[in-house]
Amino acid sequence: MGKVIAIANQKGGVGKTTTAMNLAASLAVLEYKTLVIDADPQANTTSGLGIDPKSVDKSIYECMVDGVEVAQIAIPTEINHLTLVPSHIDLVGAEVEMINLESREEKMREVIAPIKADYDFIIIDCSPSLGLITINALTAADSVIIPVQCEYFAWKAGQAPEYDQDHPDPPESGAGNRRYSADDVRCALTSIEPSGGRSQNAFC
Numbered sequence: 001m002g003k004v005i006a007i008a009n010q011k012g013g014v015g016k017t018t019t020a021m022n023l024a025a026s027l028a029v030l031e032y033k034t035l036v037i038d039a040d041p042q043a044n045t046t047s048g049l050g051i052d053p054k055s056v057d058k059s060i061y062e063c064m065v066d067g068v069e070v071a072q073i074a075i076p077t078e079i080n081h082l083t084l085v086p087s088h089i090d091l092v093g094a095e096v097e098m099i100n101l102e103s104r105e106e107k108m109r110e111v112i113a114p115i116k117a118d119y120d121f122i123i124i125d126c127s128p129s130l131g132l133i134t135i136n137a138l139t140a141a142d143s144v145i146i147p148v149q150c151e152y153f154a155w156k157a158g159q160a161p162e163y164d165q166d167h168p169d170p171p172e173s174g175a176g177n178r179r180y181s182a183d184d185v186r187c188a189l190t191s192i193e194p195s196g197g198r199s200q201n202a203f204c
């Protein structure tokens, strides 16, 4: 059964997409069957893996809103063992369109369930928000990587999970009630500039 990893931080520009693409490509090079789900309407992972978002006919949007199967829209990439579920700007509308659906925070989990066993890893690149699509990704994920750029506001955004501890019964179900163990959450420090001045990433 594939392990689902969400790459999330509500702060923008902290290296989520860079981490998602490089982690996924590295796993694929190691011959793990890897699926990347681009869950950001900016579609940076889609374009970063060589697919023009304008050429995308069906995206994760159609899977979540219209019930299209992932297997129908997954695109092989130029990297062996690496497959992409693309995004599209239409995903912006999904949050509004899903608002009246029952169990709306479960849609991504339902979309992934039929193909979970087909992959070793499923990496979800989230948008810089704690909106419904990100909540869906967190609900579907077995673990979370939070890229944190080494500066104050990015670090503050990474503290958001504390909200759950202060509000054990939030009004929304789903990720609001979701508890990850310490083993399931990792921070990836990005843009560290050691004395040599060369930027790098580190996991902790």
Ligand SMILES: Nc1ncnc2c1ncn2[C@@H]1O[C@H](COP(=O)(O)OP(=O)(O)OP(=O)(O)O)[C@@H](O)[C@H]1O
Residues within 6 Å of the ligand: 011, 012, 013, 014, 015, 016, 017, 018, 019, 040, 042, 044, 126, 127, 128, 190, 191, 192, 199, 200, 201
């Ligand atoms: N370790 C790093 N060192 C220096 N620059 C980096 C590093 N990781 C990513 N970047 C650069 O930072 C910028 C933002 O990265 P990226 O798009 O991955 O962030 P993001 O969190 O996905 O952004 P968004 O919130 O808009 O989706 C990009 O120009 C990327 O090349």
Ligand SMILES: [Mg+2]
Residues within 6 Å of the ligand: 016, 017, 018, 040, 044, 125, 126, 127
């Ligand atoms: Mg991004």
